[in-house]
Amino acid sequence: MKIHEVSKRTGMKKRTIYFYIKEELLAPPVNEENGYYDFQEEDIRRIMLISEFRNAGFPISMIRSIIKEPATASYYLSSYVSAMKKQKAHLEKTIESIGYVIEKLPLHISLDSLYATMLNARIPAAINKEELHGGDKDSMVLNRYLWRPFIPNEIKSDYQEFLWSKINRLVAESNNEDYETLSRYLNSLCPQKIEELYKRSGIHLAFVVSLDEKGCRDYVDTLKKYIDENLKNERLVRQWKQNYKSFYLPSMRIYDSSMEQDIIAQISPFFAKYRENIHKICRYLYADLLGKNEELLERMNRILGDCMDLTCCHHAVLEAFGGLLLEM
Template sequence: MRIQEVMGKTGLSRRTIHYYIDQKLIIPPVNEGNGYHDFTEEDVQKLFIIRKLREAGLSLADIRAILRKPRTMPFYLHKQMNELQTQMLTIQKTISEMDRLSGQLPVCQSLDQLAGMLEDTNFSPDEPPQFQMESRDARLLAQYLWMAYLDTPVTEYQQFLWQKIMQQTMEHARTDLKMMSRYLQSISPERIDATNINQYLRNQKIIALTGADYPTFVEELKTSLLAFASDPVQQEKWSLLYQPLIHPIAVFCVSVSGWMREFHPAYRRYYENTHTCCRMLKDFMDSPEGALLNAALNKAFNGNCDVRTGYYGELEVAATFHKSIYALLSPEQIREFLAGVEG
């Protein structure tokens, strides 16, 4: 298909189509005979999607992630809605303050008087509308945490379970999970997508485990945790993020795990295999043979790890920490993020 036909089907200009080719959002083959691009129906479909998402204000980075993995679209839509909501509130506040200020300007006689008027003016909203923002934060968190398990048609009972999960997520989005939702919004789409792929592959490996595989997997956990215990940078990141992000997420996932295990059988296998293997690992650490590993991890965690019954999954998080979303920022960037949110 020639570009003229593509322009007619997508409503995009020749220049725009070539720009998206340069950005590698589409990669149409080149006809060796005439040197022109030969577009496919899939290219046209992608260009249509790009045009629509650009109309919604999504960045090319977000769109690239969606084209690579379509099921991530709700995550990026929620991210964009939060951004638009913030912009809308700022604009509304700015208009309101400008309207109030302009009504006073006819009596303004000097720069000192003008400076005094501006001193009492705030063009930025004090706080976002909590319900709307928290609802979107809840959907953002749910999509991130359980994206891998939202790929099948659901029954009426599964819809009921999902509503329960979302209600619980909504309640926590305004308290202990608020920091995590802000963290997700601070990470670039490409980096989130890369960690999503790593996590998906890890989940699939754990889901496929059988009882005969447990000992080998536990040995892999030992090796990974020893590597964590010998990496001071990863330990510093863990220390910074454990209380505000890692532990609240672990506790929350345990609190809804009953519903999630009913919602998707693959999650049930993931949950049971993870906790079985981490429990075996903890038993080893509590034995004389595991004393060295136990001592190394106690020093590395420095009290920032909860391995009570139900929270064994934190050992799995630590074992894969270097590839997780928590390790994307440097310690300095993490400190800046935490200071910005708390401020």
């Protein structure tokens, strides 16, 4: 079927159909004999589907993602409706504020009177893209600390973009107490401290991912030395106890058991390696402490008390406490 027939049947202009092809929404086969597109019935249905999405106002990038991965349709539709509701609420507030300005403006308007009236109207700030599609500010700060270090600087595929958006939504809508606790902690920090924490997390990730079998065992020996030194440092022990339940413990539990880690593993080639190595390191370290360094383990229990739970998170508390010296 030639393009003029497709145009006639769908009501689409030829340039619109070519635009869909250029944007990878449509991929009709090419006739090898003449080099022209040879449209099929499937392409007609695809064009009509795209038309419905466009009529509803869906952006091209979102339509492309749905077409490439139909399983994402439910998520994107829900996300789009949620964004529209936010826009609606924002527009209603803006209309109300501008109505106030119209009502309160004096008969003789000057720039000063206009400025004063608009200031009193409290016109809401524009909604940015991340707030519209990616959840609230708290969830974005949380995700940046927890998951962003695992992701390449640029998310290259639409499906990866979808997965990252899904993580933001899941965290924003989650009732997980660990997320709430960690969010409160992060929001208590100044922006510079959060940035420092984020960078440190990225450095630690890269280090753990880089370790081979020998490197993991060498790191275990290093951690034993750090644990011994940290237990002698009153300031570090106090820091650990102050932040254990609000920061260290919820972070460890989220990394160990949340559904988001399975999604991150699909985006990042580094996460699976990180998880494998960190579990291995903690297992080796725990076995070593039980077999050869029981005295060190007893000291940890005595000094840290209820701020050390070896039964959860694959003994991750050992690496977390030992790594305190690395954070200085």
